[in-house]
Amino acid sequence: MAKPGFPRFDTLSLHAGQHPDPATGSRAVPVYQTTSYVFQDVDHAASLFNLERAGHIYSRISNPTTAVLEERIASLEGGVGAVCAASGQAALHLAIATILDAGHHIVSSGSIYGGSHNLFTHTLPRFGIETTFVDPRDPRAFRDAIRPETRLLFGETLGNPGLEILDIPAVADVAHEAGLPLLVDSTFATPYLFRPLEWGADLVTHSATKFLGGHGVAIGGVVVDGGTFDWEASGRFPTLTEPYAGYHGLDFVEEFGPQAYVMRARSEGLRDFGACMSPANAFHIIQGVETLPLRMARHVDNTRRVVAFLDEHEAVAWVGYPELPSHPDHELAKARFPKGCGAVFSFGIGGGREAGRKFIEAVGLFSHLANVGDAKSLVIHPATTTHQQMDADALEAAGISEDLIRLSVGLEDPQDLIDDLDRGLRASRR
Amino acid sequence: MELRVDGKRAFATTGGRTHQPGRRAVVLVHGAGMDRTVWVLQTRYFAHHGRNVLAVDLPGHGRSEGPSLASVGDMADWLSRLMDAADIETASVVGHSMGSLVALDLCARFPERVDAAALLSTAVPMPVGEGLLSAAKANDRDAIDMIVAWGHGRNAHLGGHKAPGLWMTGGAERLLEKADDDVLYTDLGACDGYRDGLEAASRVRCPVLLVLGREDRMTPPRAAQELADAIPSSRTVVLDACGHMPMIERPDRVLDVLGEVIRGGPGPA
Ligand SMILES: Cc1ncc(COP(=O)(O)O)c(C=O)c1O
Numbered sequence: 001m002a003k004p005g006f007p008r009f010d011t012l013s014l015h016a017g018q019h020p021d022p023a024t025g026s027r028a029v030p031v032y033q034t035t036s037y038v039f040q041d042v043d044h045a046a047s048l049f050n051l052e053r054a055g056h057i058y059s060r061i062s063n064p065t066t067a068v069l070e071e072r073i074a075s076l077e078g079g080v081g082a083v084c085a086a087s088g089q090a091a092l093h094l095a096i097a098t099i100l101d102a103g104h105h106i107v108s109s110g111s112i113y114g115g116s117h118n119l120f121t122h123t124l125p126r127f128g129i130e131t132t133f134v135d136p137r138d139p140r141a142f143r144d145a146i147r148p149e150t151r152l153l154f155g156e157t158l159g160n161p162g163l164e165i166l167d168i169p170a171v172a173d174v175a176h177e178a179g180l181p182l183l184v185d186s187t188f189a190t191p192y193l194f195r196p197l198e199w200g201a202d203l204v205t206h207s208a209t210k211f212l213g214g215h216g217v218a219i220g221g222v223v224v225d226g227g228t229f230d231w232e233a234s235g236r237f238p239t240l241t242e243p244y245a246g247y248h249g250l251d252f253v254e255e256f257g258p259q260a261y262v263m264r265a266r267s268e269g270l271r272d273f274g275a276c277m278s279p280a281n282a283f284h285i286i287q288g289v290e291t292l293p294l295r296m297a298r299h300v301d302n303t304r305r306v307v308a309f310l311d312e313h314e315a316v317a318w319v320g321y322p323e324l325p326s327h328p329d330h331e332l333a334k335a336r337f338p339k340g341c342g343a344v345f346s347f348g349i350g351g352g353r354e355a356g357r358k359f360i361e362a363v364g365l366f367s368h369l370a371n372v373g374d375a376k377s378l379v380i381h382p383a384t385t386t387h388q389q390m391d392a393d394a395l396e397a398a399g400i401s402e403d404l405i406r407l408s409v410g411l412e413d414p415q416d417l418i419d420d421l422d423r424g425l426r427a428s429r430r
Numbered sequence: 431m432e433l434r435v436d437g438k439r440a441f442a443t444t445g446g447r448t449h450q451p452g453r454r455a456v457v458l459v460h461g462a463g464m465d466r467t468v469w470v471l472q473t474r475y476f477a478h479h480g481r482n483v484l485a486v487d488l489p490g491h492g493r494s495e496g497p498s499l500a501s502v503g504d505m506a507d508w509l510s511r512l513m514d515a516a517d518i519e520t521a522s523v524v525g526h527s528m529g530s531l532v533a534l535d536l537c538a539r540f541p542e543r544v545d546a547a548a549l550l551s552t553a554v555p556m557p558v559g560e561g562l563l564s565a566a567k568a569n570d571r572d573a574i575d576m577i578v579a580w581g582h583g584r585n586a587h588l589g590g591h592k593a594p595g596l597w598m599t600g601g602a603e604r605l606l607e608k609a610d611d612d613v614l615y616t617d618l619g620a621c622d623g624y625r626d627g628l629e630a631a632s633r634v635r636c637p638v639l640l641v642l643g644r645e646d647r648m649t650p651p652r653a654a655q656e657l658a659d660a661i662p663s664s665r666t667v668v669l670d671a672c673g674h675m676p677m678i679e680r681p682d683r684v685l686d687v688l689g690e691v692i693r694g695g696p697g698p699a
Contacts, residue, residue: 005579257467
């Protein structure tokens with residue numbers, strides 16, 4: 001990124017994937033609110049269906065508005081292409097289903113979003129895919145958990161909610177030595193703070209619902225293909241390296257080379273599972289991405305002020321932000337996250353669960369709800385909500401204690417946020 | 431399709447169709463440091479429109495065994511032997527950049543084996559700048575960045591891939607990164623060292639289409655003028671909003687214009 005001769009990050013945030021609409025001159029990305037696209041003639045139709053010509057057929061598979069967002073995120077992450085999905089969870093499912101079959105196995109960080117934990121623990125096993133959870137801070141644990149049937153390593157750039165920093169180069173080495181790809185959920189970081197592909201990850205997913213959209217108005221997800229993984233040399237990914245009867249014997253790696261994965265994800269995964277993003281949601285998320293660099297910088301500024309305030313407060317037992325020397329990943333944070341570790345973090349409230357209840361009910365600017373990455377500040381108690389389905393052992397392994405409160409710091413005036421937190425903390429001790 | 435040429439593994443994709451006797455053939459040749467996959471849409475289109483297609487990996491590229499060949503003439507000779515191995519007597523030949531020189535040289539050396547040619551992003555001579563050559567010689571990644579930066583038009587730098595969701599410059603970077611050390615340098619040296627292009631052009635017997643990008647900074651349209659004039663029967667198409675990668679930047683237009691020289695239907699017996 002920022003190489004001479006190439007547009008830079010802030011420019012890409014505004015322009016990548018779009019040229020003024022050729023039909024109308026519209027400068028803004030139009031919402032192509034349509035299900036389908038008229039073919040020029042019978043041969044054109046057949047060629048589109050057979051991937052001999054590129055273009056749109058039906059909005060379950062692709063849509064011009066959504067395609068702008070796909071290219072934009074691919075460009076910001078430094079990938080070869082991207083596929084949007086209906087939600088972050090749909091993106092994760094699509095990323096997995098594109099290359100895993102029944103009988104396969106995943107090695108995942110144990111410190112991940114509760115919904116992803118559910119997918120791995122309770123749902124994928126129904127389809128014959130098992131997951132082993134390991135400590136994200138221990139690359140050797142990833143290696144030790146790999147089995148002959150393992151096909152994927154997974155983690156979050158910054159773990160939800162503890163902000164465990166995945167040592168991506170080290171885990172990528174483990175994956176690549178075993179001939180496996182590393183998939184990273186980078187929702188909390190966004191490409192503004194960290195680009196996993198540049199550090200060795202092969203695939204990236206986002207819940208675009210969060211900071212990418214940034215306004216809390218649209219659910220969405222995206223899978224980015226880094227184009228780096230050598231599916232052919234690995235020899236374990238027949239969906240990409242063997243003829244696919246679903247496309248007249250198309251061999252994706254033979255024909256699409258570095259873009260094999262993203263082509264398969266769309267042409268099978270969106271076509272058949274159908275969890276596509278709507279063009280209206282793509283439009284809303286594009287509005288967010290346009291200001292991603294500005295918003296993330298401000299999210300981080302506000303977070304740093306809130307963290308400093310909480311860290312000094314006597315009602316607070318601990319604060320888990322990697323820029324603090326007390327965080328186990330402080331050194332990694334300094335080396336890899338110079339622009340900050342995002343705007344979601346957790347802290348422990350003195351007095352445990354009951355104090356937490358009083359705190360959440362006393363704050364006003366911080367909205368109590370299940371989301372992060374909104375322009376407005378948010379608060380939640382994960383052990384009873386987002387991570388509720390995890391048992392006590394899994395909660396402990398993920399570092400989610402009873403006193404843990406998660407904040408998502410928004411773009412309000414930081415002093416107003418601090419005043420609000422102070423009010424909540426005082427209430428928690430009454 | 432895996433073939434053997436000079437006792438070594440040589441690979442060409444057929445666009446998902448096995449060759450059928452009696453069909454005309456199309457051979458597509460990639461440019462420096464790249465491989466067959468740059469032609470994916472054209473390959474699939476012609477394969478599913480009645481042609482026997484070979485999108486080749488030159489030696490040392492893609493799935494073809496190395497080492498890579500040091501001169502355009504050697505590549506053209508190799509291509510004729512690859513056609514032998516695939517049982518192809520005559521073909522329409524499409525080349526991009528370095529591959530356009532290989533196609534040109536094939537036309538001159540074996541006029542009886544080429545029924546039509548299309549030269550994309552071509553220039554004769556095709557000098558390569560000192561900065562790029564020395565970066566490629568050092569296997570310095572800057573060489574890849576230079577090619578990708580100069581090799582795409584202004585539009586392409588902001589995307590707008592015809593294939594939804596693909597990011598053009600990212601795809602080009604990954605493709606070039608896949609090449610082994612020294613391959614890019616050898617290729618660029620072959621382009622730079624190709625001195626007989628205008629003489630070769632005078633010996634071409636088949637119709638030739640030149641496809642050039644108006645915004646091409648590597649082989650700008652004016653650099654192909656002498657070549658066009660030297661070929662007995664040529665036609666030039668200059669594509670707007672297009673840099674050095676027309677088959678990716680303007681895939682539909684490229685298919686349409688290629689269709690004018692590459693006709694379907696049964697070939698000569
Ligand atoms: C890190 C992370 N990944 C994935 C998701 C799921 O995204 P979505 O709600 O868009 O399906 C979330 C949602 O909270 C998340 O925080």
